[in-house]
Amino acid sequence: MWGVFMNALKWLWGYVKKYKISMFSVLIVTALFIVTAFVIPIVTGEIVGYITNENPNKNQSDLFFYIGLMLGGVIFKEILVYTRAMLLENMSQNTIKNIRTNLYGKLQSLDCSYFDKTRKGDIMSRLTMDADTVRIVIASTIPNLIDSLFFICVGFVVMFGTNALLTLLLLSMAPFIAVLAYFLSKYVKRTFVDIRESNAELNTVVAENISGNRVVKAYAREEFEIEKFEKKNKKYSNAHMSYVYTWAKYAPPMIFFVHMTNFIFIFVGGILVINQKISIADFTVFNGCLWCITSPMMAVGDFINQFQQFNASSLKIRHLEEEEPLVKNNNVQKRDTGLTGKIQFKNVTFAYEGDRVLKNINFSANPGDTIAIIGPTGSGKSSLINLLARFYDPTYGTIYLDDVNLKNIDLKTVHQNIASAMQDVFLFSDTIKNNIAYGAPNATYEDVIRVAKLADAHDFISKLEDGYDTMVGERGVGLSGGQRQRISLARALLKNPSILVLDDTTSALDMETEFSIQENLKLAKQTKIIIAHRISSVKNADLILVLNQGNLVEWGTHDELMALDGYYKGVFEHQFGDFTKAPKYHIQHPAFVDLTNAGGEK
Ligand SMILES: Nc1ncnc2c1ncn2[C@@H]1O[C@H](COP(=O)(O)OP(=O)(O)OP(=O)(O)O)[C@@H](O)[C@H]1O
Ligand SMILES: [Mg+2]
Incomplete structure (x- = not known):
């Protein structure tokens, strides 16, 4: 446990070390604060000594001096408290701002496989709840701990100097508190891990519910969703309660021993005063300094809580920081000039996790070709283009762009040269213009309108009240499926890539609109991959690839495939040319063949 804590502190040091001046200022202010804090009990002792001594020259106005000193001390102390709080807040807010920036940067660098396996709520909790726990440790726990250690040391010296026996007697309660603190620390840790876990689950349910609110309503599943939420809500609340129970088991006995310290002081101190072993003035100083020992003792439980929460949170944050993308960008070539759009898949096999969804795929395309990928749902069409855009790496085999292994081309170059209109259209909460210009932020209005016309989107956008400045929601709420597809197509076209990928981009459009878009696209000179x-x-298309259950079963131009009289022709004639209605069957895996200019069958 100690090792985990030290690692967490080491990690935190990495972030706070750049605020050395702030830290140094905090230390100076703290030292002054501690000294000032002792002025008050010492001056009180002086006043009591002055009042109770037998000096005949006592003068009432001397009291004003002492009161003035105390008042000055109190005001100065409060100024120091304020200054320190500001310094600490500044430092802690900057630190968690940097942690969040770092995590957000990390998220941008991670690949699709990370997002496949990680819950949205988990990521959200790291950036919010976990980061805030770290802030509390910097702004409050560590400074309070430093105060406490100082107070214990200085208080001990002052009290020990006043009366050694009484001081040691008061410290005799410390071991009991230490044992209880050990058990509290041990058991409370698990509850914080549970709290964090259930918080992430709760966030996930809420995030999904917001994204999927239309599905919920359409299927009248509100009750079910409330029930699902209640389960997670209860789990979260139970996790907190289990922390409270653990706390309740150990904290009250700890407080009891702290109070015992006060009782022992009054009892033994009273006896010593009665027997004139110590003066009333010393008794007063002792009384004033007693909190130096008791308040840190009272705070032990809080320290343990906050440090254990910090342990749990920092571990979660560090796991995300240490996450490495599976798609690596090492030993790569940067290309300033665009790629020509030549593509080659050689013996490519791919599995997301267990099952292979693409099996030994071979094909190639020359710059400017139109490649169509067709096949029933789940046959691997989107997976194939996910590999081309390097969202994932093939399990076996190689993909070449311009005869260079895709893995050896800088990821940025790849993404700059391939524009995809994805099957699952995502629009940001922004204007239509900015959504279209997402991949080309410097594009002018004219550019945006030009591609919107090519994507047959200009007419409907112009009819909207705010035209291109219309705000659209996260999922393009307020627009029809076909309208969203056309905005997504315009976005891909504006990037002017060397490879244009359209994944089911025209599926929601009527034949006429689809035809007009196809006519427009014919003019585009890039290599096009069209999934339909x-x-x-x-x-x-110049080459049609027919996929079935991850296998490339047939390929060639339409005429060649019709001449083959196989699967493709069967679908064309019997299923109205719609592959969603086609039967599935298995085939053997062939060796690599260059398919650029040849039709064929496996
Ligand atoms: N992120 C993922 N993690 C695990 N498996 C996945 C993932 N994405 C897709 N699959 C699986 O891979 C297989 C192929 O999916 P893919 O999306 O490539 O099909 P598709 O041909 O594009 O289908 P559709 O026509 O419905 O879009 C399916 O069995 C699917 O369940
Ligand atoms: Mg798909």
Whole structure:
């Protein structure tokens, strides 16, 4: 446990070390604060000594001096408290701001496989709840601990100097408190891990519910969703209660021993005063300094809580910081000039985790070609283009762009040269113009309008009240499925890539609109990969790849495939050219063949 804590502190030091001047100022202010804090009990002792001594020259106005000193001390102390709080707040806020920036940067660098396996709520908790726990440790726990240690040391010296026996007697309660603190620390740790876990689960349910609110309403599942939320809500609340129970088991006995210290002081101190072993003035100083020992003792439980929460949170944050993308960007070539758009898949096999979803895929495309990928749902079409954009790496085999292994091309270069209109259209909470210009932030209005026209989106955008400045929601709420697809297509076109990927981009459009877009795209000179379910959408492609259950079963132009009289032709004739209605079957895996200019069958 100690090791975990030290590692957490070491990690934190990495962030706070750049605030050395602030830390040094905090230390100076703290030292002054501690000294000032002792002025008050010492002056009180002086006043009592002055009042109770037998000096005949006593003068009432001398009291004003002491009161003035005390008042000055109190005001100065409060100024120091304020200054220190400001310094600490500044430092802690800056630190967690840097932690959040770092985590956000890390998230941008991680690949799709991380987001496949990580819950949204988990990531949100790290950036909010966990970061805030770290802030509390910097702004309050560590400074309070330093105060406490100082107070114990200085208080001990003052009290020991006043009366050694009484001081040691008071410290005799410390071992009992230490044992209880050990058990509290041990058991409370687990509860904090549970609290964090259930908080992440709760966040996930809420985040999903917000994204999926239309599905919930459409299926009238509100009750079910409330029930689901209640389960997580209860779990979260139970996790907190289990912390409270643990706390309740150990904290009251600890407080009891702290109070015992006060009782022992009054009892033994009273006897010593009665027997004139110590003066009333010393008794007063002792009384004033007693909190130097008791308040840190009272705070032990809080320190343990906050440090254990910090342990749990910093561990979560560090796990995210240490996360490494599976898609590496090492030993890569940067290309300033664009790629030409030549693509080659050689014996590519891919599995997300267990099952292979693409099996030994081979094909190639020359710059400017239109490649169509067609096949039933789940056959691996989107997976294939995920590999091309390097969202994932193939399990076996190699993909080449411009005859260079994709793994050896800088990821930024790859992403700059490939523009995808994805199947699952995502629009940011921003204007239509900014959504279209997402990949080309410097584009002018004219550029945006030009691509919107190519994507057959200009007419409907112009009819909206705010035109291109219309705000759209996270998922493009307020727009139809076909409208969102066309905005997404315009976004891809504006990037002017060497490879344009359209994943089911025209599926929600009527035949006429689809045809007009296809005509527009014919003019584009880039290599195009068009995924579709309907044969009518891809008939004119230079090469049609037919996928079934992860296998490339047939390939060629429309005429070649019709001549083959196989699967493709069967679908064309019997299923109205729609692959969602096609049967599935298995085939053997072939060796690599260059398919650029040849039709064929496996
Ligand atoms: N992120 C993922 N993690 C695990 N498995 C996945 C993931 N994405 C897809 N799959 C699986 O991979 C297989 C192929 O999916 P893919 O999305 O490539 O199909 P598709 O041909 O694009 O289908 P559709 O026409 O419905 O879009 C499916 O069995 C699917 O369940
Ligand atoms: Mg798909």
